[in-house]
Amino acid sequence: MFSKEELLRYNRHIIMPDFGIAAQEKLKKARVLVIGAGGLGSPLLLYLAAAGVGHIGIVDGDVVEDSNLHRQVLFGVDELGMAKVEAAKKRLLSLNPYIEVVVHETQFTSANAMDIASDYDVIADGTDNFPTRYLVNDVCVLLDKPNVYASIYQFEGHVSVFNYVNERGERGPNYRDLYPNPPEAGTVPNCAEAGVLGVLPGIIGSLQALEVIKVLTHVGEPLSGRFYTFDALSFESRTFKLKRDPANPLNGDNPSLSELIDYDQFCGIKKAAEGTKEVTAEEFQDWQENGTEMQIIDVREPSEFELVNIGGTLIPLSEILENSDKIDRQKKVVFICKSGVRSVRAIEVLEENRGFDNLYNLKGGLINLILEADLDLPTY
Amino acid sequence: MATVIIPTPLRKFTSNASKITISGNTVEEVIQNLNAAYPDLRKHIQDNSGTIRPFINIFVGEDDIRTLDSHHTVVNDNSHISIIPAIAGGNAL
Numbered sequence: 047m048f049s050k051e052e053l054l055r056y057n058r059h060i061i062m063p064d065f066g067i068a069a070q071e072k073l074k075k076a077r078v079l080v081i082g083a084g085g086l087g088s089p090l091l092l093y094l095a096a097a098g099v100g101h102i103g104i105v106d107g108d109v110v111e112d113s114n115l116h117r118q119v120l121f122g123v124d125e126l127g128m129a130k131v132e133a134a135k136k137r138l139l140s141l142n143p144y145i146e147v148v149v150h151e152t153q154f155t156s157a158n159a160m161d162i163a164s165d166y167d168v169i170a171d172g173t174d175n176f177p178t179r180y181l182v183n184d185v186c187v188l189l190d191k192p193n194v195y196a197s198i199y200q201f202e203g204h205v206s207v208f209n210y211v212n213e214r215g216e217r218g219p220n221y222r223d224l225y226p227n228p229p230e231a232g233t234v235p236n237c238a239e240a241g242v243l244g245v246l247p248g249i250i251g252s253l254q255a256l257e258v259i260k261v262l263t264h265v266g267e268p269l270s271g272r273f274y275t276f277d278a279l280s281f282e283s284r285t286f287k288l289k290r291d292p293a294n295p296l297n298g299d300n301p302s303l304s305e306l307i308d309y310d311q312f313c314g315i316k317k318a319a320e321g322t323k324e325v326t327a328e329e330f331q332d333w334q335e336n337g338t339e340m341q342i343i344d345v346r347e348p349s350e351f352e353l354v355n356i357g358g359t360l361i362p363l364s365e366i367l368e369n370s371d372k373i374d375r376q377k378k379v380v381f382i383c384k385s386g387v388r389s390v391r392a393i394e395v396l397e398e399n400r401g402f403d404n405l406y407n408l409k410g411g412l413i414n415l416i417l418e419a420d421l422d423l424p425t426y
Numbered sequence: 427m428a429t430v431i432i433p434t435p436l437r438k439f440t441s442n443a444s445k446i447t448i449s450g451n452t453v454e455e456v457i458q459n460l461n462a463a464y465p466d467l468r469k470h471i472q473d474n475s476g477t478i479r480p481f482i483n484i485f486v487g488e489d490d491i492r493t494l495d496s497h498h499t500v501v502n503d504n505s506h507i508s509i510i511p512a513i514a515g516g517n518a519l
Contacts, residue, residue: 086515173514176512176514197513199434224483224512225483229481275508277433277434284488284508285488286508287488287490289493
């Protein structure tokens with residue numbers, strides 16, 4: 047199965063008594079889909095390729111940006127502006143020419159997920175948002191594939207192996223057993239603050255690679271039915287026990303979900319800000335240019351505001367109700383955030399609780415405005 | 427006094443404390459006393475009716491309280507109560 051060059055390449059694996067040529071062959075035959083070529087995907091992909099996983103698929107629709115490079119060690123300045131999947135493929139094949147890399151240059155969505163994932167043995171979730179987390183989980187349960195999960199936030203990392211069937215045929219818990227419902231969009235710190243310590247995904251993504259390799263080779267005990275947390279600030283890690291929940295809508299006692307759903311809606315992210323008045327970047331500029339009377343409320347966090355702002359009044363989403371007296375009731379009030387999600391939430395909260403009817407959401411948020419209007423301001 | 431482990435995303439509501447020792451004979455009492463000491467924390471852990479939010483898990487030692495006696499789970503001075511919220515990644519919306 048292996049060429050002389052491959053036997054030399056994988057020698058340090060093969061000489062380990064508990065690993066050996068048998069485990070290396072399992073890696074070579076394996077098909078792994080990595081969803082997200084970002085902070086977690088970088089070490090994950092590098093180690094899977096280096097270890098000799100024979101068929102690696104990568105899903106990501108983004109391009110490499112400079113602000114990625116503090117943590118996404120798969121890329122360098124030469125790849126700025128390039129599709130992440132293409133840059134990743136180039137890097138992985140230069141690391142290991144004995145493997146095959148297939149790229150899916152797209153976001154992972156309900157429309158394409160089953161088609162893409164059906165071709166793989168193991169799925170590794172390195173995404174960065176709740177809708178895709180639930181989507182990946184549901185795809186894995188519906189297609190009966192293990193989901194090697196890792197997630198990070200600022201200084202904290204989580205790892206688990208979901209939907210894993212052990213040698214006794216017992217199926218482990220999945221993400222919905224752990225978290226039956228997502229946080230409402232924009233209501234918890236997860237969405238309201240950006241940021242992650244660059245080295246953290248390096249640590250957590252490497253642990254994710256470890257678990258993918260264990261699942262593929264059946265060497266060791268995969269982290270199924272267990273949930274690992276790492277706190278980089280205190281350097282404390284904990285492992286908790288997980289159990290299946292009889293109320294799980296996918297595979298509990300009375301399953302009610304047998305196909306994929308609209309995960310943005312499930313996570314409370316409204317597509318076109320239904321019921322909320324909105325203003326496009328172009329209209330907003332017209333208002334500015336023709337001197338339309340308006341107030342601008344920026345609902346992001348102070349650190350984001352400091353980084354870039356267009357001179358609005360800063361009231362973070364979590365403090366919006368307490369500060370509603372600062373919001374004008376006569377003129378148009380335009381709400382802005384990074385991408386237009388938190389600002390919709392702020393408007394909903396104010397309309398429901400304070401009866402405002404003069405609030406407009408800046409569609410696509412500040413980032414879209416900067417790009418559309420070609421403003422000389424940084425994006426993040 | 428049980429020890430409550432506060433995850434990094436919620437530490438801004440506990441004056442950056444990562445571990446808090448607090449009295450209470452059950453998880454419910456400990457959470458009530460914790461909320462009394464740090465009022466801003468409450469809405470991130472419970473809804474208006476006092477139910478633990480579905481994207482927050484509470485563990486006593488290694489065990490999810492949903493597999494023990496839920497919020498009535500008895501705790502003692504040696505108990506470590508961990509609050510684990512769902513996290514999804516580094517991108518803000």
